[in-house]
Every structure is written in C-alpha cells, then in structure tokens.
Amino acid sequence: MKLTLVILALVGCVAAFSVPTQKVKVADKDFLEKQKFLFEIFYRVEDPLMFEEWIKIGQKYTFDKTQYETFDFYMEKFWESYKLGALLPKGEFFGALVKTHHKQAYGLFNFFYYAKDWETFVRNVAWARIHVNEGMFVYALTLAVIHKPEFEGLILPQIYEIFPQYFFNSKFVYEAEKFDYEVFSKYIMYEKEYNDILYKDYSEFSDNFYFYTKDWKTWQWYKMMGLDQEWYVEDKYFLRENYAEFAKDPKYVEAMKGFQRFYMPVDYTRDIEFFNEESKLSYFTEDLGWNAYWYYLNMDYAFFLNGKQFGLDKDRRGEFWIYNVQQILARYYQERLTNGYGDIPEFFWYKQIEYGYDPQLIYYNGIGYSYRKNYYDFYTYGNFEMYSQIQNFFTRVYKSLESGFYKTADGQVIDLHKPEAVKFIGNYLQGNADTFDKYFFNYYYLLAHMYFADVDYSDVEVFPNVFLNFETMLRDPFFYTFYKKFTDVFYNFKYFLKPYTKSDLFYDGITIKDVTVSKLVTYYDIVDFDVTNLLNDKMTFVDGEFVWDKALLARQARLNHKPFEFDFTIESKVAQKGVVRVFLGPKFDEFGRVIPLEYNRKNFVQIDSFVYPFVAGSNTIKRSSKEFTWTAEDRITYSELYKYVMLASEGKYDFPLDISEPHNAFPDRLVLPKGWEHGFPMQFYFFVSPFAEEYEQFSNFDYTYSSGVGSGTRFVDSKPFGYPFDREIDEYTFFVPNGYFKDVKVYYVDTFAKYFEKKYEHFGTFDYSIEY
Known part of the structure; x- marks a missing residue:
C-alpha cells in the first residue's frame, strides 16, 4: 500500500495532498501466522483442502453460542440448513445476488464475524472450507476479513487470483487446467502449427509479404516476439509496471530464488468472436482491475450490512455508492466516445435489448455462463410478478420525488427536496439495510439482478450468469444500460435542488x-496475472510446510497511460x-x-x-x-x-x-x-x-x-x-x-505496431523493453 492513504474510490474527492509522516508497522509473529493461514486456506479453493493442520482443526464446527459476540437469526438458519442437508452443495454455482444463496452466505459470514477469538474463527473457517460451497465460502470469508476490526491490515489474494474463472475466457481456463508443467509435449505441435500457418512464404506473389494474415488474431504478436509455444518457462520476472520496486530488493530476490514461473498469453474474448459492435469495448469492460474495483466497492459497503453497526453510515454509504455508479457510467461513456460510439443505450421496460452478450466464461464446475442473444426481450421471457415488483420500485420513488416527501410505514415524513435527503435516495437505490422504508424498498436491488439472470424467488441451483456476482457484471454492456435507471433517479432528485449561486x-x-x-x-502494455489457483498438479510438503515453488501466470495486454x-x-x-x-x-x-x-x-x-x-x-x-x-x-x-x-x-x-x-x-x-x-x-x-x-x-x-x-x-x-x-x-x-x-x-500510441510491421529487430526474442 502506498504510504499515503489510497482512497479506494473512483471519486478522488477524499484524497489528501499530504499526510503526516507515520512509520509503517512491521508484522509480528501473531500477524504472520494469521496471514499464512488465510493464504493457505484460499489456495486452489475449488480443490479439496490439502493442509493437514487445517484439516484437523476443521473437523468440528463451533456451535456453542457462548463463543460468539451475538447469535442471530441467520446463524440459526444456516446451522439448520446444514443439518438438514439444505445448504448449497459444493461445486454448484454461487450467486451473491441469488436470494437463497444470499441468506446462507449471510449466516456463514456472521459465524466468521462474530467469533469471539481467533481459535473459534480458524475452526469455523477450516470447517467451512471443507464443507461449504466454494463460492459462498470465499464471499463470506472476504467480507469477514474486510469488516472485522481485529483483522485490519491482513491481506487477501485478489478476487481474480482466487477465482480466475470469473475473469478469463473459457479457452484459457481449459488450457490452464490441462497444463502439465513437467511435460512440454505441446511444444512440437505448436512449432509445427506456426511454421505451417503463421510463417507461410508468399514471396512468389510479393517481395514484401511473408506472413499469413487471413486468420490473424491479436495474440499472434506474441509469436513475433519469440513465444513460439503457449506454455513456457521464463527466467526474467513478473511483468507489471512497478516491478522494479521489488526487483531491486535483495530480500525479494532471496524469497523468489528457485521459484518457477509458467506463462500463457491470453486475450479478451473479442478476438474469439465479434458478437456485436459492443464487443469492441471488451478491452475495457473485461479489464480485471475495472471489474475488481466494483466487486470490492460492494464488499466494503455490502448492501445487507447495518450501517450503524459497521460504521458504514459514517461514510455516507448510500450517497457514496450511487456516486460511484455515476462515475463508472461517466468513465464508460468516455471510453465509448474514443471508439466512435455515443450515449449509453437507454433501458425501456417493454423494449428489446439490442445488444446481446456472450461472456465466454466457464464456472469452475465446468458449466458455461448464460449468454443473451441480440434483440433479447426481457419482458416476454421473464417472471412477470418479479418484473412488476422491480418496475413498481422505480415508479414509487419517482412519485415520491415529484411530491417532495415520503411517509414511511411507521409514520415518519421525509422531505425529499432537501440536500440532506441524498442519504435516503442513495440507500434506497442500493437497496441497503439502512433504506428509509424496509417494508417497501429492501432487497429490490437483489430481485432486479435475479430477474435479469432468469432466477426465481426460491431457486437454489441456478445457471451461471454474470449479473449474479459483482465481480462479473461490469463485463456485460447491459449493466451500463440498466444502471442508467439508477442515476436517472439520482439526477431527478438533484433536479429539485437549486443550482449553486x-x-x-x-x-x-x-x-x-x-x-x-x-x-x-x-498505450497497451502487458502484465502477468497470478492464476496459480488453476494449477492441476500435486502439492508438495516438506516437514509439514507447503512448498510453493511454482506459479502459473496469465500474460495479457491491457490499457495504460504514461505518467x-x-x-x-x-x-x-x-x-x-x-x-x-x-x-x-x-x-x-x-x-x-x-x-x-x-x-x-x-x-x-x-x-x-x-x-x-x-x-x-x-x-x-x-x-x-x-x-x-x-x-x-x-x-x-x-x-x-x-x-x-x-x-x-x-x-x-x-x-x-x-x-x-x-x-x-x-x-x-x-x-x-x-x-x-x-x-x-x-x-x-x-x-x-x-x-x-x-x-x-x-x-x-x-x-x-x-x-x-x-x-x-x-x-x-x-x-x-x-x-x-x-x-x-x-x-x-x-x-x-x-x-x-x-x-x-x-x-x-500503438506500441505493438512494430511487431506487425516487421520493424522489431530482435525477432524471436521476447521484448522486455516494451512500455511499463
């Protein structure tokens, strides 16, 4: 983390020009033990737990109510569901915005969060790692580590490192899971393929054209830089813009000594199939950092957490959330303009959605994500009752804004034409636990996502859909269309406030x-993302300690800018x-x-x-x-x-x-x-x-x-x-x-042009001088 506070929001409004000098703390033994546990418990989370120490601890679950700060309704229901065999099975798709999944995840989170001591917490986490659905486990544990005050400073792997399947296309995931790092049998196959296809000699037709480009793919520039097979070992370093900060540190060199790295080039799905013109923006909408930002915003300000209990109301949670939505739409619009596109398409309740979307993702259980064809009609194919409920939420708030006040079920009257009412509007739009009338407005947000993912009220086993998890929904162009409805309400509220004089x-x-x-x-540069959790190999232990001696990395081009x-x-x-x-x-x-x-x-x-x-x-x-x-x-x-x-x-x-x-x-x-x-x-x-x-x-x-x-x-x-x-x-x-x-x-600046234009003088050698 930077020594100055990273403000963690698309809005820069909370940054400071300077902060007082403060000495950085060093982890003590207790902290390191906790950190080691978290890293190991997340390792290859879709596979069985292989750490003997945590397997032994996780044999029993702590159900003694005296071991928790509180024991609520959701914890009772979670335990009852487990005893009755009604928990979401392991290996099934978990959607944070599926109602049945959400209730179970909420109970599991409370078991983690309210644990009175570290020993109880570890026992519960190890047990859940063995017995609970993998997606639900990661969701609940991430929330607990973020919000539990005692865990401040503990680091979790990024969500794209825990579940690469949410961020990389199925072609890459399949190849990664088949990868055998000890047998490079594919080397000869790829060598032949690229000799026969990529390097066809057309000199009899032209003195200047030697490359077969009829089926050209963006990723083939890797081959021009000497990557003549998909999997390879590289003894240089992890590619990222700030690598030099670590490479100069002798302790880093010592830590990484003998560490093996295996790389595979991976592209955005736009290079596999051009589904419609919106696919042109996939370099932006499918960016790992872009999607992870939205995920963590919704983890920090999870809609179901009580604002007073978790201090979220102090951060103006509702206003902050809806402003982030507005900023995300504004940033997306800027990217549309650079590609020649105009306004984000409007969403109409009874009109077809012009642009479909095929995420080309595959869940870790092998089931592909649902896709939406072009000109899809949500109204015709959806649950009419749920559809009417969602529409009613928007209708109700528009009428309230026009009248200028809202009377809650308990008789409280809220003036919606005052600036301070922004907190009520923000909480309503997020559908969070602090919304001003829970009877009418709570959970509409969850239902909206269920409707567009074709999930019914009581569904438990559902098909993977990008709209059911925060880390995947920004990939879909429809996200920006639908969320314009949220900002339209926000702008409607602001319309009744007088302009600044x-x-x-x-x-x-x-x-x-x-x-x-x-x-x-x-420009575009390239970066390595750690996808070691996809490795399909045995784990090695020496004297009971896990030997982490290899990493699997996805090497991908991404948008960047010079300082x-x-x-x-x-x-x-x-x-x-x-x-x-x-x-x-x-x-x-x-x-x-x-x-x-x-x-x-x-x-x-x-x-x-x-x-x-x-x-x-x-x-x-x-x-x-x-x-x-x-x-x-x-x-x-x-x-x-x-x-x-x-x-x-x-x-x-x-x-x-x-x-x-x-x-x-x-x-x-x-x-x-x-x-x-x-x-x-x-x-x-x-x-x-x-x-x-x-x-x-x-x-x-x-x-x-x-x-x-x-x-x-x-x-x-x-x-x-x-x-x-x-x-x-x-x-x-x-x-x-x-x-x-x-x-x-x-x-x-097109940094890749020299490879296509045959101006790269070190042909056949990877170019580490590319912009970082």
Whole structure:
C-alpha cells in the first residue's frame, strides 16, 4: 500500500495532498501466522483442502453460542440448513445476488464475524472450507476479513487470483487446467502449427509479404516476439509496471530464488468472436482491475450490512455508492466516445435489448455462463410478478420525488427536496439495510439482478450468469444500460435542488491563473496475472510446510497511460487552506458537437483532489498522476506475498503491513480513456474550495495499511460527492475565479505496431523493453 492513504474510490474527492509522516508497522509473529493461514486456506479453493493442520482443526464446527459476540437469526438458519442437508452443495454455482444463496452466505459470514477469538474463527473457517460451497465460502470469508476490526491490515489474494474463472475466457481456463508443467509435449505441435500457418512464404506473389494474415488474431504478436509455444518457462520476472520496486530488493530476490514461473498469453474474448459492435469495448469492460474495483466497492459497503453497526453510515454509504455508479457510467461513456460510439443505450421496460452478450466464461464446475442473444426481450421471457415488483420500485420513488416527501410505514415524513435527503435516495437505490422504508424498498436491488439472470424467488441451483456476482457484471454492456435507471433517479432528485449561486461557488481571495498539463499518452502494455489457483498438479510438503515453488501466470495486454503532470499557478490574497479538485470530461459528442455544460456535467470523472496550504501571493504547485492517492499501481501477486510471509516467518525479513496496494483502490492505468492517435479532445476542470472541517482526517485509523472503511474520517471534507458538478448548472453563475477549464488531447500510441510491421529487430526474442 502506498504510504499515503489510497482512497479506494473512483471519486478522488477524499484524497489528501499530504499526510503526516507515520512509520509503517512491521508484522509480528501473531500477524504472520494469521496471514499464512488465510493464504493457505484460499489456495486452489475449488480443490479439496490439502493442509493437514487445517484439516484437523476443521473437523468440528463451533456451535456453542457462548463463543460468539451475538447469535442471530441467520446463524440459526444456516446451522439448520446444514443439518438438514439444505445448504448449497459444493461445486454448484454461487450467486451473491441469488436470494437463497444470499441468506446462507449471510449466516456463514456472521459465524466468521462474530467469533469471539481467533481459535473459534480458524475452526469455523477450516470447517467451512471443507464443507461449504466454494463460492459462498470465499464471499463470506472476504467480507469477514474486510469488516472485522481485529483483522485490519491482513491481506487477501485478489478476487481474480482466487477465482480466475470469473475473469478469463473459457479457452484459457481449459488450457490452464490441462497444463502439465513437467511435460512440454505441446511444444512440437505448436512449432509445427506456426511454421505451417503463421510463417507461410508468399514471396512468389510479393517481395514484401511473408506472413499469413487471413486468420490473424491479436495474440499472434506474441509469436513475433519469440513465444513460439503457449506454455513456457521464463527466467526474467513478473511483468507489471512497478516491478522494479521489488526487483531491486535483495530480500525479494532471496524469497523468489528457485521459484518457477509458467506463462500463457491470453486475450479478451473479442478476438474469439465479434458478437456485436459492443464487443469492441471488451478491452475495457473485461479489464480485471475495472471489474475488481466494483466487486470490492460492494464488499466494503455490502448492501445487507447495518450501517450503524459497521460504521458504514459514517461514510455516507448510500450517497457514496450511487456516486460511484455515476462515475463508472461517466468513465464508460468516455471510453465509448474514443471508439466512435455515443450515449449509453437507454433501458425501456417493454423494449428489446439490442445488444446481446456472450461472456465466454466457464464456472469452475465446468458449466458455461448464460449468454443473451441480440434483440433479447426481457419482458416476454421473464417472471412477470418479479418484473412488476422491480418496475413498481422505480415508479414509487419517482412519485415520491415529484411530491417532495415520503411517509414511511411507521409514520415518519421525509422531505425529499432537501440536500440532506441524498442519504435516503442513495440507500434506497442500493437497496441497503439502512433504506428509509424496509417494508417497501429492501432487497429490490437483489430481485432486479435475479430477474435479469432468469432466477426465481426460491431457486437454489441456478445457471451461471454474470449479473449474479459483482465481480462479473461490469463485463456485460447491459449493466451500463440498466444502471442508467439508477442515476436517472439520482439526477431527478438533484433536479429539485437549486443550482449553486455564484456566492456558493466563489472562494474569496483564490484565483486559478493557469494550469499546464503535460502530454497525455495512452498505450497497451502487458502484465502477468497470478492464476496459480488453476494449477492441476500435486502439492508438495516438506516437514509439514507447503512448498510453493511454482506459479502459473496469465500474460495479457491491457490499457495504460504514461505518467502526466499538472503545474498549477494559483493566487491567494491570504494564507489559507483549500481543497483542489480535478475533473476530466469529454468536450464533444460522437458527432463532433460541443456538449453543453448543463448536460456534460454528468460525464466528468473526478480523478484527484487534495488539500493545499496556500500562502499569500502566487502559489506554484506541481502534481503528478503518480501522486493520485485514490489509485493503485499493479499489485504484488498472491505467490509473491506467500513467499514473503514464509521468509518473514523464518525471521529473515521484516514484513511491512503496507507491502501491497489496497484491495479496493481504482487502477491508476484506467484514469484516461484510450484516446486517438491524432489526439482525442477532452477537458480538465480544476476547482478550489475552502477547507473547513471539524474532524481530523485519518484520526481513527492507520492510513499506512488501512482504507478506513467505516471510520467516518476518510473524506477530506463534507461537500457532496462530485461537487460542484453534483447539481444542475446555471452557466451565468457557474464560472468563478477559483474554477478553471483546460482543453487537452489524449494521444494513443500503438506500441505493438512494430511487431506487425516487421520493424522489431530482435525477432524471436521476447521484448522486455516494451512500455511499463
């Protein structure tokens, strides 16, 4: 984790320009034992548990109520379901948004969360690893580790390392599970294939054309770089942008000595079948970091957790969640524009969905994910009762917003035309446990996802569908279409709030004179993702200790950008603190027309914010994209972390608690849209507002290794998320000296062109000089 707090949100509104220096803590023996247990219990989770120590501990479940801080209804029902054989069987698809699955997972989570001590927790976890459905186990345990205060600082493998099947296409998964690292029998087969097909000689027809391109696939550029078989051993290093930080560390070299790495190139599903024009965006919608961000946001602010009990209400959970939805849609729209597409398609209750989606994923039990054909009609094929319920939820809230108030079942009247009502609207839209009328609004969100995945109220065994789990739903273009309904409600609420006046926005004494932005450049680089959990081999133990001596890695191209910088020139009449916010938005629509600001405000993504102590006079501020404290670089892999833990357990290494980027930070590489080779026009908006807060930021959590979820002191100020773009805009009053627009262009550089154009001088050798 960065030494400055990673703010863990697509909104940059909670970042700080600087934080007080704080010494990073080093893990003690007790912490390392806990960390080792978690890493081992997640290892190849779909396979039987092979660690003898945990097998022995997991033989008995702790049902003694005195061993728990509380023992609630969900725990009772979970235990009854187990005794009756009614739990979701192992090997079946688990959907976090399937009602029957959710209730069981909630009970299991409570058994983990309310355990009074570590021994009870370990016994329950080991038992569940042996007896409970794998997907449910991972979901419940991840929630418990994130939210249980005693576990602060413990690191879990990323969700794409635990279940690679959720993130990589079935072709890759099949190949990975068949992989035998000791027998390279495929080498000769692939050598022949590429000699016969890729390297056909057409010199008799042309002096300059030697490559067969009729069936060309994007992944074939690997072959141009010397990867002449699918599986291979490489003695260089893990590919990621921040690898140098580790490679220079002698302790890292010691930890990884003798460690074997096996790689396989993998592409996005767009290269297998071009399902419709939306498939062109799969490099973005199927990005692992993009999908993992949404997953962890919904784990941090799980809809069924009580806000007061878990402190989530302190973080303005509902408002924060719906603003993240709005920012995700805005970022997706920016990517659509760079590909020549326009607005996100609207969702109509009685209209066909034009764009289908085939995820080409396979669950670990071998069953493929459901797909949706083009021009699919949800209304005709769905459960009409459930459909009407979902529609009724939206109808009810629209009517409430129009009337301006809502009267709850217990007689409470809520004024919905006041700014503070945003918490009620946010909670309603998430369908969370804090919603203002549980009788009408609780769980509608869950039902909506069940409906679109064709799951009935009481279904237990269901077909895999991307809409039933947070880590897969952003892959589907329909996600963005349906979630526009959520933001439409949010904008409807904001419509009834008066636009900010000039006096509201004006910061006396502050004038932004100029902001210089360095060149914005995007490109594709390649990265290795740890998919060791797919390995189909025996496990080796020496003196009872697991020997983790090999890793399986998926090597994939992904969107990235070069670091860029801002140079601010800001004048201040007096010495004072201010909050600087930075937004990035489009300037033109898909037809090249300027988008009016009153509409375009919805398309701005807040990429940074920080507190700055202005001095009287001129202030020159340099700010690099590397300093964005809400983003994360590439994370250290599961395999590497385990090696570090074992080295520390032997007393040979001081394991720092900030060794890994936080689980829920937004990928730095996705801050900018892809852009165009000749420059995609966009605009920055910079805004400075007064800093005046009653609480001290980071005051009740250690920012070096904690994200502070539920602390109430994560945010730099109490302004609405997205301020000042959060309300309707009156252009006659919006422009103030402390706000500044800057036109820019985003340039895309094709780093792979040299391989296709035969300009790579080291043909047959992997190019480690490619941009990182």
